[in-house]
Structure formats: C-alpha cells, structure tokens
Amino acid sequence: MLRSLVGRDDAAFHPGQFEAIEALVAHGRRTLVVQRTGWGKSAVYFVASLLLRSRGAGPTLIVSPLLALMRDQVAAAARAGVRAVAINSANRLEWDEVHAALEADAADVVLISPERLTHPGFREQHLPELLARTGLLVVDEAHCISDWGHDFRPDYRRIAALIGELPASVPVLATTATANSRVVLDIEEQLGAGVLTLRGSLGRESLRLGVLRLRDAGHRLAWLLGHLEDLPGSGIIYTLTVSAAEDTARILSEAGHAVLAYTGKTDTEDRERAEQLLKDNQVKALVATSALGMGFDKPDLGFVVHLGAPSSPVAYYQQVGRAGRGTANADVLLLPGPEDRDIWRYFATASMPDAAKAQSVIAALGEAARPLSTVALEPLVELRRTQLDLLLKVLAVDGAVERLGSGWQATGRPWEYDAERYARIAEARVAEQDSMVVYEETAGCRMEYLTSVLDDETAAPCGRCDNCAGRWFPGSVDPSLLESAGTQLRHAGVPIEPRAQWPSGMEKLGVAAKGRIPADEQVAEGRVLGRLTDLGYGGPLRELFSAAAEDTEVPPALARACVSLLSAWARGDSAAGPWSGAGRPAAVVSVPSLTRPRLVDSLARGIAQVGQLPYVGALERTEAARAGQAGGNSAFRLAGVWEAFDVGPALREQLARVAGQPVLLVDDLVDTRWTITVAGRLLRRHGAGVVLPLALGQSG
Known part of the structure; x- marks a missing residue:
C-alpha cells in the first residue's frame, strides 16, 4: 500500500512508520508520533486510513491547523489515491458537496480546522454523526493542544474533549515535529491511558544553519539586497510583524527582486496564488509572517532567512523545517534584531486572557436578555475585537460561554481564572525566549542545540553549521546598498x-x-x-x-x-x-x-x-x-x-x-x-x- 501511495516499487518504511501504522490498525492504540519535518507523518495516517477503510471502518477525521496545510494535504491525498475532503471557513460553498460525499461513504479522509469545533452549527448538526462514523482521529501539529506548545490556540483545547467523546475502540494519532519532553507528557495525558509514543531523531542533515548579527534593520536589509540572489533556489524570508513583511517585500521588489508579501492580512486568494508561485519557483521568496507556517509543503525549498528571531527554539525549528525536505542541502540564516525582545513581549501579553476582562464578558452576557454578537458585545466590555474573539474562545472551551447562532451567551456555569496555569505558561515563554538568545550566542553546534532543547536524546554536532564548519555566508554589507536601504527605510x-x-x-x-x-x-x-x-x-x-x-x-x-x-x-x-x-x-x-x-x-x-x-x-x-x-x-x-x-x-x-x-x-x-x-x-x-x-x- 505504501508503494502504491508513493508510486515507487522500491519504497520502504522509515524507522517508526510501520510501528505507528501497526499500533493504530492492528491494536487500535492511541499513538503520538514526534518526528522531524519531512519524515513522512502523512504516510502513516494515509496508509492507516486505507487499511482501516478496507476493513469497513468509517473515514479518518484529521484536525489540521492551517488552510495552507489543508490544501496541501488534500492535494497529496488525491495524488496518493486517497479521497479527501476539507471543511473550513474558506470553502463554505463546497460544504454541501462534502456532506454529500460523506453520506455516500465516498470520502476516506475528512480534514477540519480546529475552529470548526467551536462553531455551534457544526458541533450540533455534523460533528456527532461524524464522530459516530470516524474510523481514525488524527490531531496534526499536536503541540498546539498543549499549554506548553509555542502557539496559544484555544480552539485546539477542544480536542481533548473531542477525544473523550470517541468510542474507546477508535484509534487516535497525534503528530508533531516540535515537542520537547514537557509537551510530550502533556499530550500523552490528553490522549488518555496506554499511549504509544514514537520519537525519532530531529536533526536535519540537509540544513546548514547560521546566525549573522548586524547593527540594525538597515544593515539587515542591505545584506538581503546584496545577497538574496546568492541563496539557493527559492525560499521564505520570515519577519516578526506584518509591517516588517510589507516593508521588506516593497523594498526588495523595488530593487528588482521577485518577492511577495504573505501575512495574516493577505487575502485568501492572494495567499493561494503566492503559495503556488513559490512552489513553481516563479518568485525568489515570500516575505512572510508566521501566517506561512505549519505544514506548508515545498520539498525543494532552498532557504529560510529570518529578519528577527522567533520567540522560541520550538517556533524557530518549526519554521526552518520548511526548507530542505526533499533536497540534499538548504540554507538557514537568522538575522536577529535588537527589537526582538520587545516584539516577543508584546505578542506574549496580547494573547493571554485577563481575569477582570473575562469576568466582565461573562457578566455582560449574563445580563443580556438574548445572545449577543461580538459587535453588540464590544461596547459593553473594554476589549478590542481580536482580543474579544480570543477570550470568547477561551471561555467557550472552559464552559463559561457558548455560541448560539451568530451570538454568544453565558452558560451560568461557575468560572474561575486559572492564574496558576497562565503563570506557568508565561514563565515557560520567558524561558523559551532566553533559550532563543542562547541559540543566537552559542559557540557550539546550532543544530545540536536546537534538537537538544527539544529533548532529542540523539542530538549531536551537525558538522555543517557556521559554528561547526565556519561561516558559510558573507558577512559584508555593500556601502551603496546600505545607503539605498537606509533611504528606503x-x-x-x-x-x-x-x-x-x-x-x-x-x-x-x-x-x-x-x-x-x-x-x-x-x-x-x-x-x-x-x-x-x-x-x-x-x-x-x-x-x-x-x-x-x-x-x-x-x-x-x-x-x-x-x-x-x-x-x-x-x-x-x-x-x-x-x-x-x-x-x-x-x-x-x-x-x-x-x-x-x-x-x-x-x-x-x-x-x-x-x-x-x-x-x-x-x-x-x-x-x-x-x-x-x-x-x-x-x-x-x-x-x-x-x-x-x-x-x-x-x-x-x-x-x-x-x-x-x-x-x-x-x-x-x-x-x-x-x-x-x-x-x-x-x-x-x-x-x-x-x-x-x-x-x-x-x-x-
């Protein structure tokens, strides 16, 4: 079946793939797979899905975090002969077709976004039937269900409850490439008793890591202006903010480089077009925020450059893992900035719920005679729309509020602010930020440090990074380009x-x-x-x-x-x-x-x-x-x-x-x-x- 899926008569399982499939199909076990990006986690759930389907099981339900990842997974499934459909906010016009396929038992795999789990219509009308027929549940990018994951996603916290609603006979697979021991333990507890955890080496032989410290944004941009075309193939330039992505893309484009901006503000159609242009090597790079992240699949991605460091080695490993999945060599360069800590601090505090504001939201909903939309609720509480949306999701997961149609109402259940939990998360984030600075400053092997932070017991010197083999990238900045970059900035x-x-x-x-x-x-x-x-x-x-x-x-x-x-x-x-x-x-x-x-x-x-x-x-x-x-x-x-x-x-x-x-x-x-x-x-x-x-x- 594997050989049929990949179209090669000599295909063989990577270490751990067969063991994971056997645990799911033969023993119905709950399984956690922690393996590096490009190892082949999708092969595990596609093969397991087809085997279970051949035995009469229902379709596999995959909870997948990003639309770009869903699009790639549906396309990959089709190439492999797996009938896959998706349900997310971007394909509402196709939902009737999806439900018709499910009714006709013509879908082997159903991908849903975690946000669908909070939608009342989906939860009430479609989820019970889907769960009753599910033959396998897959939680992709499973670090998101952990408090210790690098992204605070309240929608993902519903998955623990979802697992509890499944019959014990339904196997569950959780997959991630970025989980240290603390995250692994947390995921194991949420999956339930008897979890089989398969961990592999996270070291990436194809990646050549490096760090270049430059004085300021002007010097970093001048370096890019002078050396972008020297980087192999096409790649991704990551920035920490939307405005930095837009500014960088504008300046590089005006200098004649084929680049596009890709952020959370980019329209869905423009995102899809940009992704395809990068996959087809029609652009040198996408200048992106973390909106282009988990699961983006371009096996021959030649490089990843960061203008500013992500807030943790976990997030950094996740993003650089986009490169070199199907090539022998890929270059990864970090250009940290003095403003990085300020930006980390801003995003860390912006995503954490506040006790007093949470209580004000519950009180406002409790006093209302009918469910309130976010537009109607906004004048009653001192929260911006994005913060209000996030807080409502957190309170919904905790059972204090619920969606009813297009509005929200209080459930009347008692709610207490879990100060200890959020303090733990905040403390962990500070520690992760400190670890990222250590990565920037270490004189040791960079790949060994990254993988050791992820508790990979096989972590060893790579022999390729700038500390192991010497600086592989130029450190110079052309004075004329520096002047040009300064003028543009x-x-x-x-x-x-x-x-x-x-x-x-x-x-x-x-x-x-x-x-x-x-x-x-x-x-x-x-x-x-x-x-x-x-x-x-x-x-x-x-x-x-x-x-x-x-x-x-x-x-x-x-x-x-x-x-x-x-x-x-x-x-x-x-x-x-x-x-x-x-x-x-x-x-x-x-x-x-x-x-x-x-x-x-x-x-x-x-x-x-x-x-x-x-x-x-x-x-x-x-x-x-x-x-x-x-x-x-x-x-x-x-x-x-x-x-x-x-x-x-x-x-x-x-x-x-x-x-x-x-x-x-x-x-x-x-x-x-x-x-x-x-x-x-x-x-x-x-x-x-x-x-x-x-x-x-x-x-x-």
Missing part, C-alpha cells in the same frame, strides 16, 4: 485612513453617535511618519513613545523626516493627489497631549515654521477628558474622547480667519483614530475646511 509616510462610520452601540455608553459620519464632519486621509513596528522609523518611535521615556521636544532626525513627509505629501504621493486632494493647508492646529505636551507642541510649531504657516494653537482639554478613561476597544476609545476637546476663544477667532480652508491637525500617536476623528469633527464644526491629520507614530 526612511521612506516616510503611512496613510491614515479616515473614519467614516461610528461604532455600533454607542448609545449604551452615553454617546449620541450612530451610523455614518457626515461627509462634512469627516477628516481627510492623513499621514503618519511611521508605525511602531516599522523596520525604518519603528525603533526611534518605540523609544520615543516608551512608558519610561521623558516628554521632550521632537528629536531633530524625526523633525527632518516629518518635513520630508510633508514635502512628499504636498507633491502628491498617492492617487488622491497633493494634500489628499484638499489643497495646501492654511493653518496648523495641534491636539493637546496629557503625556507628551512638549513633543506635540514642538512638532506643530516646527512644522508651521518650516512650512511658513500660521500655528493657530491647540484644542483645549475638557474636564470630561481628565475624568474619562479610554478603554481597549473602538467603542470605549471613542467614548473616552467624545467630549474630551473644546475650541477656546483664541482658537475660535483664529479659525474664523481661515474659515473654509484646509487645516493641518498635528498629533503625536495614532491608534484607533478616534482622537483625530473627534478633534477634526470639532474643527470642521467651527468653520475649518478639510482637516488633514498628521502624526509621528501609529501603534498598529
């Missing part, structure tokens, strides 16, 4: 899209704002110097806006950059034309800052002086602003600034002199854009023409 200006709609449910917060914002009260498209996550201005902006930073006048380098930004804006740096089509501003107004008044005032006055524009003053802060507290989500942020500003007599008089003419509105930091929206609305109501927002930084 200093490319100032990120558009600030104007708000056109008030958030839903503002009346619940005492704010009389509903529906569309009238056109004559909206601000125009604005500009921000840079995002805090940018490769270029991100570093100095993060330093300027850090909690420990003192309020100072705008630094000269940033002031000069703002002048360049204004010059580009005046020349027409977008399809909207010069000054977003509004015309040259007639005056400068500033937003008063509670935390950085010197910074904003110096920025506004400096711009006015250079642009030879009158600085007509700042809006006034009201008592309501001093008393109000802005919450986390859009509705609470708007409520916090709704009555925060006023136009004083002096400013009112100045605005009268430029009535109907464009005004430049200067702020320090843009986040939800409600401050500039409310301030601009106020200026327009007092006679200003088009309001053009300008800010130093954007937090997103």
Whole structure:
C-alpha cells in the first residue's frame, strides 16, 4: 500500500512508520508520533486510513491547523489515491458537496480546522454523526493542544474533549515535529491511558544553519539586497510583524527582486496564488509572517532567512523545517534584531486572557436578555475585537460561554481564572525566549542545540553549521546598498485612513453617535511618519513613545523626516493627489497631549515654521477628558474622547480667519483614530475646511 501511495516499487518504511501504522490498525492504540519535518507523518495516517477503510471502518477525521496545510494535504491525498475532503471557513460553498460525499461513504479522509469545533452549527448538526462514523482521529501539529506548545490556540483545547467523546475502540494519532519532553507528557495525558509514543531523531542533515548579527534593520536589509540572489533556489524570508513583511517585500521588489508579501492580512486568494508561485519557483521568496507556517509543503525549498528571531527554539525549528525536505542541502540564516525582545513581549501579553476582562464578558452576557454578537458585545466590555474573539474562545472551551447562532451567551456555569496555569505558561515563554538568545550566542553546534532543547536524546554536532564548519555566508554589507536601504527605510509616510462610520452601540455608553459620519464632519486621509513596528522609523518611535521615556521636544532626525513627509505629501504621493486632494493647508492646529505636551507642541510649531504657516494653537482639554478613561476597544476609545476637546476663544477667532480652508491637525500617536476623528469633527464644526491629520507614530 505504501508503494502504491508513493508510486515507487522500491519504497520502504522509515524507522517508526510501520510501528505507528501497526499500533493504530492492528491494536487500535492511541499513538503520538514526534518526528522531524519531512519524515513522512502523512504516510502513516494515509496508509492507516486505507487499511482501516478496507476493513469497513468509517473515514479518518484529521484536525489540521492551517488552510495552507489543508490544501496541501488534500492535494497529496488525491495524488496518493486517497479521497479527501476539507471543511473550513474558506470553502463554505463546497460544504454541501462534502456532506454529500460523506453520506455516500465516498470520502476516506475528512480534514477540519480546529475552529470548526467551536462553531455551534457544526458541533450540533455534523460533528456527532461524524464522530459516530470516524474510523481514525488524527490531531496534526499536536503541540498546539498543549499549554506548553509555542502557539496559544484555544480552539485546539477542544480536542481533548473531542477525544473523550470517541468510542474507546477508535484509534487516535497525534503528530508533531516540535515537542520537547514537557509537551510530550502533556499530550500523552490528553490522549488518555496506554499511549504509544514514537520519537525519532530531529536533526536535519540537509540544513546548514547560521546566525549573522548586524547593527540594525538597515544593515539587515542591505545584506538581503546584496545577497538574496546568492541563496539557493527559492525560499521564505520570515519577519516578526506584518509591517516588517510589507516593508521588506516593497523594498526588495523595488530593487528588482521577485518577492511577495504573505501575512495574516493577505487575502485568501492572494495567499493561494503566492503559495503556488513559490512552489513553481516563479518568485525568489515570500516575505512572510508566521501566517506561512505549519505544514506548508515545498520539498525543494532552498532557504529560510529570518529578519528577527522567533520567540522560541520550538517556533524557530518549526519554521526552518520548511526548507530542505526533499533536497540534499538548504540554507538557514537568522538575522536577529535588537527589537526582538520587545516584539516577543508584546505578542506574549496580547494573547493571554485577563481575569477582570473575562469576568466582565461573562457578566455582560449574563445580563443580556438574548445572545449577543461580538459587535453588540464590544461596547459593553473594554476589549478590542481580536482580543474579544480570543477570550470568547477561551471561555467557550472552559464552559463559561457558548455560541448560539451568530451570538454568544453565558452558560451560568461557575468560572474561575486559572492564574496558576497562565503563570506557568508565561514563565515557560520567558524561558523559551532566553533559550532563543542562547541559540543566537552559542559557540557550539546550532543544530545540536536546537534538537537538544527539544529533548532529542540523539542530538549531536551537525558538522555543517557556521559554528561547526565556519561561516558559510558573507558577512559584508555593500556601502551603496546600505545607503539605498537606509533611504528606503526612511521612506516616510503611512496613510491614515479616515473614519467614516461610528461604532455600533454607542448609545449604551452615553454617546449620541450612530451610523455614518457626515461627509462634512469627516477628516481627510492623513499621514503618519511611521508605525511602531516599522523596520525604518519603528525603533526611534518605540523609544520615543516608551512608558519610561521623558516628554521632550521632537528629536531633530524625526523633525527632518516629518518635513520630508510633508514635502512628499504636498507633491502628491498617492492617487488622491497633493494634500489628499484638499489643497495646501492654511493653518496648523495641534491636539493637546496629557503625556507628551512638549513633543506635540514642538512638532506643530516646527512644522508651521518650516512650512511658513500660521500655528493657530491647540484644542483645549475638557474636564470630561481628565475624568474619562479610554478603554481597549473602538467603542470605549471613542467614548473616552467624545467630549474630551473644546475650541477656546483664541482658537475660535483664529479659525474664523481661515474659515473654509484646509487645516493641518498635528498629533503625536495614532491608534484607533478616534482622537483625530473627534478633534477634526470639532474643527470642521467651527468653520475649518478639510482637516488633514498628521502624526509621528501609529501603534498598529
């Protein structure tokens, strides 16, 4: 059967493959397979599925974490003669066909995303029948079901309950390439008694690892500009943030390199196209965040480069494992950055539930007379949409809330914040971050360190990495390319899209704002110097806006950059034309800052002086602003600034002199854009023409 699947008469099992299949098919055991990427875990569950099907068993149910992985698995199954279907958020139009195939017993394998397990319609209408007929359950990328896995995925925690619903006679297979002993023990406990664990060597003979420390983002980009084409074949350039991926892809593309950005914000169709172009070697690289991760299958991927280090050796091993699966050699290079720890810290805290906010969500749902959608719930709790969605999933797994149709309701079951569990996770993450720094700094074999951190008892020196065999990559940076990279990174200006709609449910917060914002009260498209996550201005902006930073006048380098930004804006740096089509501003107004008044005032006055524009003053802060507290989500942020500003007599008089003419509105930091929206609305109501927002930084 293996030879039929792979189309080779001389095919033989890798060590451990036959043992896993035998445990599942002959003994119905629950089995955990921890093997390196490319070992052939899919062959285990495809062969086991066909053997079980030949005995009259139902289809195999595979829980698979990523759409890209699903697409590859369905395609691989078809090539192997396995009839596979998928159920996920991206193929809703095909669900009827999938269910018809199941009804006709015409599917050998059914792949579902873990998110489907939380969908009430799927859980109530389809899951019971599917479980009753399942012949084998496969949990792919099983480290995700562990608290100690490198990704906090609450949907995966439902799988333990799913396993408990299966008849004892149904075998279960869990597979992963990234699990240390602690993760293995946790998975074994969730699989139940009598688990057979098969662990192999995680060392990858095809990979040549290296670490190159460079001074800053400009040097890292210059290195890429000069040496990308020297890397073998096509590959992946990983970044830690969406903006870094977009900036890097833009700069490399403008320099003539065939690259595409691939992030969580990339449309599904564009993702599929980018994946296929990489597989067909039509692009040199995808510049990607972790959105391109587990299970992406390109056996001849020639290289993986990281601009910035992932937060753990586990995550790093997972990503570099994309390379060299079907080739004798592949290059893996890490270019760490000084900002890495800040980014690790941000993502670690953003994904962890908060006790007080969780209780507020449960209370709000408990007080509601009907199920609430996230849109309706958002004005009642101080959480942004992404955090709210994540928290609802966590609470649903814990049994405190449940989905009913398109809304959520409280179950009434008691819920307590598991502080000890989350403290353990947080502590483990810090330890993993420290381990990643050790990997960067070690003088020993890098592959040996990576695999030993994953508790591979066979870990040994590889003889190929930069520490074993000497530096295999150039460490030089061409000065002309460094200058070019610096110029590109200093490319100032990120558009600030104007708000056109008030958030839903503002009346619940005492704010009389509903529906569309009238056109004559909206601000125009604005500009921000840079995002805090940018490769270029991100570093100095993060330093300027850090909690420990003192309020100072705008630094000269940033002031000069703002002048360049204004010059580009005046020349027409977008399809909207010069000054977003509004015309040259007639005056400068500033937003008063509670935390950085010197910074904003110096920025506004400096711009006015250079642009030879009158600085007509700042809006006034009201008592309501001093008393109000802005919450986390859009509705609470708007409520916090709704009555925060006023136009004083002096400013009112100045605005009268430029009535109907464009005004430049200067702020320090843009986040939800409600401050500039409310301030601009106020200026327009007092006679200003088009309001053009300008800010130093954007937090997103």
